[in-house]
Amino acid sequence: MKNQRLSLEEFKELFQDSFESQEQLLSEYNSFLSIFEQLDEAVVSELSSGQKAEIFKQSWQGQPQESPWICTLLNLFRQPALTFALGIVIGCILMSVVMDDPIELSGMASADELLEIEHTRYSRTYKGKIIDDFYSEFENPKILLEKAGESAPPQRTLHGTLDNGEIYVVWNL
């Protein structure tokens, strides 16, 4: 590094308005030049030819060895405009697939599955998902609405089991 590299003009530009007089500016400039002289004392040790060869070997081997057609393809994808256009095309294709074969979003159970009603002359039995959810502590719960006769008042009972069917429960509602 040569001292002339920090020219007086550059020094003025770097430290403009920092000094009151031209003498002070020149004195400061000279003091900075002496710093450069000191920095010149620092020697950069050179790499040996062995080290250079090793670095080259490692660096060259470290680069991905792509076949030319892959290189070309990758280079194509490195162009932002092409990637953007391709993104739009792929998006459109996906949308058209989705629109032609819409996903079943109404994944709800049918009414029959929710509540099954069995009719007999004097009774009705209610069972299904609603009853299962409402009486979740019982296994296979069902509500039986029955009449002892034509004019008898209806009686509601809940039937179900506990402990894997070991206990049968009848509960007046």
Next chain:
Amino acid sequence: MNRQYPVSDEALIEAVKNGDRNAAAWLYNRYVDRVHRICYRIVLDPSQVQDCVQEVWLKVFRNIDRFQCSKSFAAWLNSVSANTAIDYYRKWIKRSSRIDSDEIRTVVTDENPGERKLDGALTQQRICEALEKISVNQRTAFILRYYEEMSINEIAETLGCTDGAVRTHISRSLLALRAKLAGKIDV
């Protein structure tokens, strides 16, 4: 490898892009010392410089496809070298506890200062310490300007900042270096 290889950078780069190992070796030989100098002055630790230089060349060979021959290869290489060295230095500072560095300095200072060889080592050590005390961005701006003779504008492009920021980096590093080195070394 003949250092006087008469082929232009552009021709070598085109050949390297096509996977020519010999061309890569010529290009490498042409610029390895410059890369080493930049890395050495930014990283400041000789034991780390070889790895740093290798990282630079790995990046160069991996990304040479992106290099446009309309621009100066030397400027691009300076930029890759400086930025890689800055990253390397930051990573290295993070992972190194640097507890033992003080011990090393004490040992050097305690030895007989009369020997000329030791004077040189002490000078080197003090300059390294002074450079180490300024931030890595300031140091890089300073090195690129006064050791690699890059323009303020080129340094700004390399560091991704404005010309004004580069001037600030340089003036601060000059002031800091003068503060650290003033009166410390007999020239």
